[in-house]
Amino acid sequence: MQVELLYHTPDPERAVATAARLCYAPVGASELMESLSDERIRKVLTTILESGHLSTLEHASYTFAIDGVSRALTHQLVRHRLASFNQQSQRYVKFTDGLETIKPDSIAENEECNRLFDEMIEKTVEAYQAFVDAGIPAEDARYILPNAAETKIVVTMNIRELLHFFTLRCCNRAQWEIRALAWKMLELVKPTAPFIFADAGPGCVRGACPEGKMTCGNPYPRAKRD
Numbered sequence: 001m002q003v004e005l006l007y008h009t010p011d012p013e014r015a016v017a018t019a020a021r022l023c024y025a026p027v028g029a030s031e032l033m034e035s036l037s038d039e040r041i042r043k044v045l046t047t048i049l050e051s052g053h054l055s056t057l058e059h060a061s062y063t064f065a066i067d068g069v070s071r072a073l074t075h076q077l078v079r080h081r082l083a084s085f086n087q088q089s090q091r092y093v094k095f096t097d098g099l100e101t102i103k104p105d106s107i108a109e110n111e112e113c114n115r116l117f118d119e120m121i122e123k124t125v126e127a128y129q130a131f132v133d134a135g136i137p138a139e140d141a142r143y144i145l146p147n148a149a150e151t152k153i154v155v156t157m158n159i160r161e162l163l164h165f166f167t168l169r170c171c172n173r174a175q176w177e178i179r180a181l182a183w184k185m186l187e188l189v190k191p192t193a194p195f196i197f198a199d200a201g202p203g204c205v206r207g208a209c210p211e212g213k214m215t216c217g218n219p220y221p222r223a224k225r226d
Contacts, residue, residue: 003066005192057160062189083156090149099150101146170182172220
């Protein structure tokens with residue numbers, strides 16, 4: 001899995017604080033952007049985060065390039081509706097030079113299951129190639145491709161949605177592949193807005209586990225915002 005932060009809103013914490021202060025300021029956003037001190041920005045952000053008035057977090061966004069993940073992962077990822085996605089198309093990209101796949105460790109570590117997995121992928125690729133050679137359009141040949149098929153996707157989320165995404169997908173109960181993705185994304189965004197993302201992650205880093213009786217029983221250490 002490769003995850004790259006392509007770009008993000010410059011100085012996201014200042015941008016968010018500016019949007020929040022504009023509601024109560026007699027001057028325009030550009031003047032606020034230049035005049036807000038670092039201390040004032042932190043005070044505004046503290047108020048926003050503690051009060052739950054999170055709409056201002058939507059004014060800063062992040063775009064990621066994600067490679068080497070499975071279609072099983074992206075089927076979950078695109079359920080986060082307050083985000084933008086562009087994914088490698090199986091309609092227009094032909095996999096006639098072979099199909100890269102993502103294999104779960106649970107399968108790879110089991111000798112018999114590992115063998116069956118490899119055999120099924122080999123047969124699938126052979127059938128796919130036969131379909132394409134027979135003139136079947138790629139958009140129809142793809143119907144036999146597995147959830148394990150490797151894919152690439154570009155994702156854009158604003159900070160509010162990122163915090164929600166991290167809460168759900170960094171959790172130990174999240175599926176292993178998307179959990180790994182979520183932690184990689186969090187690692188990339190944290191340095192760009194360290195105050196906002198200080199306690200980002202699963203719900204247990206901020207307090208009691210929100211999963212109730214479905215809890216994993218192994219909470220992460222509590223995070224602390226400086």
